[in-house]
Amino acid sequence: MSELLITLLTIGLVVAAIPGVCNYLILLERKMAAWMQDRVGPNRVGPYGLFQPLADGLKLLLKEEVIPKHVDRTLFVLAPMISVFTTILALAVVPFGPVEDAPSWLRFIIAPGIDIGLVFIFAITSLAVYGIILGGWSSNNKYSALGSMRASAQVVSYEIPLGMSVVGIALLSGTLNLENILTQQAQGGILAWNIWVQPLACLLFFTSSLAEANRLPFDLAECEQELVGGWHTEYSALKWALFFLGEYTHVITISFLTSIVFFGGWHFPGIAEPDSAYMFAWLVKLLVLLTKVFICILLIMMLRWTIPRFRFDQLMELAWKVMIPLGLVNVVMVMFVQQFQLSRLWLVAGSVSIFAAWGFLSATAKRAHLSGGKKRPATHTTGHGHGAHAAGHGAGGH
Amino acid sequence: MMEWIQNHPLALGGLVVWAAGLLWLMPGSHVKVSRPVVPGLILSAVGIVLLCLSVGKPQPEFADEVLFWLFGGGSLICGVLMITSRNPAYGALWFALATLCTCGLFLLRSAPFLAAATVIVYAGAVIVTFLFVIMLAQQSGAVAYDQKSSHSVIAILASFVLLGGIAMAIQSQGEQPEPISADQAPAGNPLSIATAEQPVGQLKGLGKSLFGDYLFAVELAGTLLLIASVGAIAIAPRREQGTL
Numbered sequence: 305m306s307e308l309l310i311t312l313l314t315i316g317l318v319v320a321a322i323p324g325v326c327n328y329l330i331l332l333e334r335k336m337a338a339w340m341q342d343r344v345g346p347n348r349v350g351p352y353g354l355f356q357p358l359a360d361g362l363k364l365l366l367k368e369e370v371i372p373k374h375v376d377r378t379l380f381v382l383a384p385m386i387s388v389f390t391t392i393l394a395l396a397v398v399p400f401g402p403v404e405d406a407p408s409w410l411r412f413i414i415a416p417g418i419d420i421g422l423v424f425i426f427a428i429t430s431l432a433v434y435g436i437i438l439g440g441w442s443s444n445n446k447y448s449a450l451g452s453m454r455a456s457a458q459v460v461s462y463e464i465p466l467g468m469s470v471v472g473i474a475l476l477s478g479t480l481n482l483e484n485i486l487t488q489q490a491q492g493g494i495l496a497w498n499i500w501v502q503p504l505a506c507l508l509f510f511t512s513s514l515a516e517a518n519r520l521p522f523d524l525a526e527c528e529q530e531l532v533g534g535w536h537t538e539y540s541a542l543k544w545a546l547f548f549l550g551e552y553t554h555v556i557t558i559s560f561l562t563s564i565v566f567f568g569g570w571h572f573p574g575i576a577e578p579d580s581a582y583m584f585a586w587l588v589k590l591l592v593l594l595t596k597v598f599i600c601i602l603l604i605m606m607l608r609w610t611i612p613r614f615r616f617d618q619l620m621e622l623a624w625k626v627m628i629p630l631g632l633v634n635v636v637m638v639m640f641v642q643q644f645q646l647s648r649l650w651l652v653a654g655s656v657s658i659f660a661a662w663g664f665l666s667a668t669a670k671r672a673h674l675s676g677g678k679k680r681p682a683t684h685t686t687g688h689g690h691g692a693h694a695a696g697h698g699a700g701g702h
Numbered sequence: 703m704m705e706w707i708q709n710h711p712l713a714l715g716g717l718v719v720w721a722a723g724l725l726w727l728m729p730g731s732h733v734k735v736s737r738p739v740v741p742g743l744i745l746s747a748v749g750i751v752l753l754c755l756s757v758g759k760p761q762p763e764f765a766d767e768v769l770f771w772l773f774g775g776g777s778l779i780c781g782v783l784m785i786t787s788r789n790p791a792y793g794a795l796w797f798a799l800a801t802l803c804t805c806g807l808f809l810l811r812s813a814p815f816l817a818a819a820t821v822i823v824y825a826g827a828v829i830v831t832f833l834f835v836i837m838l839a840q841q842s843g844a845v846a847y848d849q850k851s852s853h854s855v856i857a858i859l860a861s862f863v864l865l866g867g868i869a870m871a872i873q874s875q876g877e878q879p880e881p882i883s884a885d886q887a888p889a890g891n892p893l894s895i896a897t898a899e900q901p902v903g904q905l906k907g908l909g910k911s912l913f914g915d916y917l918f919a920v921e922l923a924g925t926l927l928l929i930a931s932v933g934a935i936a937i938a939p940r941r942e943q944g945t946l
Binding site: 379418419420423424426427428430431433434437438440441449452453456457459460463467479480 | 791795798814815817818819821822825826827830831833834837838904905
């Protein structure tokens with residue numbers, strides 16, 4: 305079959321699957337929330353509430369679209385589109401199955417062989433924040449403006465640790481192409497998974513991706529208790545839904561990236577090896593990858609009900625005083641190991657000891673801060689910390 | 703110089719007409735009543751078309767040509783809209799679009815990493831910061847002095863003299879410069895020369911070139927940025943307690 309046809313088929317598959325998958329992820333998230341809070345959750349529509357997403361989708365389609373008079377119409381309409389478009393575009397270089405073993409009529413990646421895969425994803429997802437900023441600004445509403453200001457500061461800050469965390473991976477595997485990173489791990493067996501040599505980078509990557517996607521505990525831009533709905537206060541019906549379609553697509557992208565970059569992609573010892581030649585090996589590999597992605601999504605959903613939302617200064621200090629220095633130290637460690645041809649086992653020991661040292665440092669600094677704070681006026685002990693506050697959070701909370 | 707002007711009346715005419723159109727479009731001190739935009743738009747369009755006609759066709763392939771005009775024209779139009787829009791937020795957005803179009807041009811010239819890095823740094827960080835500042839500064843709508851451009855005549859004059867100079871320099875190298883093909887990249891940088899297994903535009907070649915041939919320039923730029931950020935922290939206002 306011609307290359308063009310396969311590409312169109314793959315694009316169609318991804319674009320058609322995303323809204324349906326997101327719909328059912330929302331049902332799953334509500335069920336998880338109910339389970340974690342000892343409730344029943346949605347159970348009225350269909351058996352076990354399985355048709356709830358269809359009912360929700362229909363409601364969002366048929367609801368009245370309110371565009372308030374005081375908004376900037378062009379940008380107000382444009383913002384949700386940007387949000388969805390950019391997040392789906394980022395999926396173009398993500399291999400969502402075993403690319404080499406795919407059957408002839410299917411390809412598991414929209415744009416294969418992109419040399420700068422990871423950088424491309426960061427570039428495109430850094431554009432996703434325009435949806436939030438424009439939505440908030442065009443709404444001409446104080447709450448929305450505050451929400452989008454928070455979002456812009458947050459995304460610009462967390463892009464740095466996000467980029468820093470994969471520099472180590474790029475140095476170790478010598479490529480930024482996602483397919484190659486995956487193949488290298490698969491060929492090396494389970495001990496070659498990047499999580500063993502770069503556990504700290506995995507933590508930094510996962511955390512800062514959550515911040516980029518505006519998921520809890522980093523959803524200060526929509527923070528219901530303070531800002532009504534944040535940047536989407538003035539949005540209703542399908543435009544509102546598009547914003548959340550964008551957010552869930554972002555969650556899916558994060559989960560794919562974490563599984564591929566750190567957890568070996570479709571590789572699993574025994575059942576899905578690079579030389580597995582039995583029938584439907586591609587299907588098994590696909591299922592292995594999707595299972596890893598699913599576990600990652602479940603983790604993100606459970607985090608939502610586990611860690612409370614940060615305060616804004618804590619959020620900023622976590623990025624600038626904890627994650628960026630940790631990312632830098634991690635990169636220096638990888639460079640050291642690569643330059644002197646040391647065993648990669650040093651990376652394991654190094655990551656763990658850096659993490660422990662950072663935790664110890666911040667705990668000490670926090671204690672010093674608290675005991676020193678007695679001389680100062682009481683208001684200062686809780687307000688803007690000296691880094692010890694957020695550092696303590698970063699080390700203890702994650 | 704005079705000779706060049708005599709030989710290329712089309713390019714010069716295009717530049718002058720474009721500058722006049724742009725001057726008409728610039729938001730001046732007349733905040734309450736705007737000029738009609740149509741004459742300015744027509745003048746700018748005519749000027750851009752004249753200038754493009756005088757430069758000649760750079761791309762041989764059809765798809766390349768379509769994309770080239772799409773991205774090139776897009777960046778020019780977005781640039782004009784950026785400096786002529788009254789609303790600073792719209793100005794920042796047109797700037798972002800102009801940057802994206804320029805990245806498209808980079809992609810056409812086999813520089814995907816440069817394109818992605820430009821998107822991250824400019825569209826993803828610098829312009830987001832602009833928007834942040836605009837939102838922070840103007841929560842109650844733009845004030846009058848922010849809606850007009852100051853010194854538009856001098857700015858347009860200076861920028862068009864620069865543009866004319868660049869056009870002259872390009873054209874004086876020959877009417878139709880040969881596009882550089884993959885196997886004959888400018889020599890003199892031993893590590894940057896493209897080979898069969900390492901064609902132009904691959905990340906590996908870029909890294910070798912940056913950290914081989916241009917190591918001192920890269921280190922110098924890095925040091926400069928470090929000094930700038932240390933300086934920014936040093937001159938930032940500080941309070942007795944905690945941060946700002």
